[in-house]
Amino acid sequence: MGGGNQEAVKQLQTLMENVDDEQLKNTFQIMHQGYQTETLIRFLKARDWSVAKAHKMLIDCLNWRVENEIDNVxxxxxxxxxxxxxxxxxxxxxxxxxxxxxxxxxxxxxxxxxxxxxxxxxxxxxxxxxxxxxxxxxxxxxxxxxxxxxxxxxxxxxxxxxxxxxxxxxxxxxxxxxxxxxxxxxxxxxxxxxxxxxxxxxxxxxxxxxxxxxxxxxxxxxxxxxxxxxxxxxxxxxxxxxxxxxxxxxxxxxxxxxxxxxxxxxxxxxxxxxxxxxQAIIMESISPIRQGSFCVDIPEPDPDDAKIAKTIENEFHKLENQKNGFTNSLTGLTVNGH
Structure with a gap:
């Protein structure tokens, strides 16, 4: 890891140390499992080592975990x-x-x-x-x-x-x-x-x-x-x-x-x-788990990912149309052959 990347890790670490919300801090500990630096590096890689973008991504992730009770899944x-x-x-x-x-x-x-x-x-x-x-x-x-x-x-x-x-x-x-x-x-x-x-x-x-x-x-x-x-x-x-x-x-x-x-x-x-x-038995012995189905908020996809999904959809439609056209051509040949 180069010097610039090391500095990015330090900056992101400082930003995370300034988080004062206890729920966010608790879910972050569960998420990194004692490997905080390695976790920060993952988010930095995902945002091309932009500290600001990685910080936003990580905070959004922690909020998502808290709001959807991911720690209890x-x-x-x-x-x-x-x-x-x-x-x-x-x-x-x-x-x-x-x-x-x-x-x-x-x-x-x-x-x-x-x-x-x-x-x-x-x-x-x-x-x-x-x-x-x-x-x-x-x-x-x-x-x-x-x-x-x-x-x-x-x-x-x-x-x-x-x-x-x-x-x-x-x-x-x-x-x-x-x-x-x-x-x-x-x-x-x-x-x-x-x-x-x-x-x-x-x-x-x-x-x-x-x-x-x-x-x-x-x-x-x-x-x-x-x-x-x-x-x-x-x-x-x-x-x-x-x-x-x-x-x-x-x-x-x-x-x-x-x-x-x-x-x-x-x-x-x-x-x-x-x-x-x-884990459910242990949790139930401490405090009853809230009943009901587990529903998760689906984050908005990254625009690039949405573009890829749309491209796949369009390509599938194109291939299907080609297949149907080919099948229809064969059917026509068979009918004419009789």
């Missing part, structure tokens, strides 16, 4: 049957660790349907995953290896991606906005695998819109990416959809498969769900 279990349904339709899990000891997060982008629960439960589940990662997984890895570990790697399975994904764009944009504004710089590298034509076509138009910092993090791999991923993680940590060339996708996600990190029965989700239930 790991004490609010989703009912078991509903949580199982979410795990079958919001495909995400942790398959292991990289050779650099970073958690490996697997995401079934193409086959996630988000149709088994209302949006608020998918958002609640996503935030719980984020908070569990930041409060349990990463601090545990840091203590185990004796050095700070604050990021993860993500393997995104695009198999099954269809034009119908447009129906999920609003929810996915909301989740992405929450991550961008409140959990910045938590992913070291994104590995894209099993990319169909739909993704490749969208990637061509979206890639130029991304900041260089983000573009450098994204690697589109051939096929299931097994060979390339084995350079950064052991076989045991490969997501199930990357283990064989003939198991191209995350569609084999039977809920009883303990090898499938998307499954409710996988060790990661069992540990996460049991942690939430235990």
């Amino acid at each position: 790991l004490r609010k279990p989703i009912p078991t049957d509903l949580y199982k349904a979410i795990r079958d339709s919001q495909l995400i899990g942790m398959s292991g660790y990289s050779k650099e000891d970073l958690p490996v997060i697997a995401v079934g982008v193409g086959l996630s349907t988000y149709d088994k629960a209302s949006d608020k439960y998918y958002i609640q589940s996503h935030i719980q995953l984020n908070e569990y990662r930041d409060r349990v997984i990463l601090p545990t890895a840091t203590r185990k290896h004796g050095r700070y570990i604050g990021t993860c790697v993500k393997v995104l399975d695009m198999s099954g991606l269809k034009f119908s994904a447009l129906n999920q764009l609003r929810l996915l944009t909301a989740i992405s906005t929450i991550d961008d504004l409140n959990y910045p710089e938590k992913t070291d590298t994104y590995y894209i695998v099993n990319a169909p034509y739909v993704f490749s076509a969208c990637w061509k138009v979206v890639k130029p819109l991304l900041q260089e910092r983000t573009r450098r993090k994204i690697q589109v791999l051939q096929g299931c990416g097994k060979e390339e991923l084995l350079r950064v993680m052991d076989y045991e940590s490969l997501p199930h959809f990357c283990r064989k060339e003939d198991s191209k996708s995350s569609k084999h996600h039977a809920s009883g498969n303990s090898e499938n990190c998307f499954s409710f029965n996988h060790a990661f989700h069992q540990q996460l769900y049991n942690h939430i239930k235990q």
Whole structure:
């Protein structure tokens, strides 16, 4: 870190020391988990080392946490049957660790349907995953290896991606906005695998819109990416959809498969769900938890992110129209052939 960046960290640290609101100070402690400097650096990176912009972003984040009671989200279990349904339709899990000891997060982008629960439960589940990662997984890895570990790697399975994904764009944009504004710089590298034509076509138009910092993090791999991923993680940590060339996708996600990190029965989700239930019991013994569903205010997306979402939507529509036109042409040929 250069001298200018060190000075930026000091300036932001001074600004945060001047925060006198107790709720903001408390949630900041929960958020940084004892690694304040590393947290400040994340927000500075997200705002290209502008102290003023990073300070605003961080204060907005802390206010969002207080207003939406994010500190208590790991004490609010989703009912078991509903949580199982979410795990079958919001495909995400942790398959292991990289050779650099970073958690490996697997995401079934193409086959996630988000149709088994209302949006608020998918958002609640996503935030719980984020908070569990930041409060349990990463601090545990840091203590185990004796050095700070604050990021993860993500393997995104695009198999099954269809034009119908447009129906999920609003929810996915909301989740992405929450991550961008409140959990910045938590992913070291994104590995894209099993990319169909739909993704490749969208990637061509979206890639130029991304900041260089983000573009450098994204690697589109051939096929299931097994060979390339084995350079950064052991076989045991490969997501199930990357283990064989003939198991191209995350569609084999039977809920009883303990090898499938998307499954409710996988060790990661069992540990996460049991942690939430235990925290709820502890909290209930101290003071009753306010009943009712967990609803979160969705921050306004960054204009650049909104532009990217609109570009994806337009490209999907364009590709769908091309497909329909091609299908109609084939139909006409068939009819004329008879």
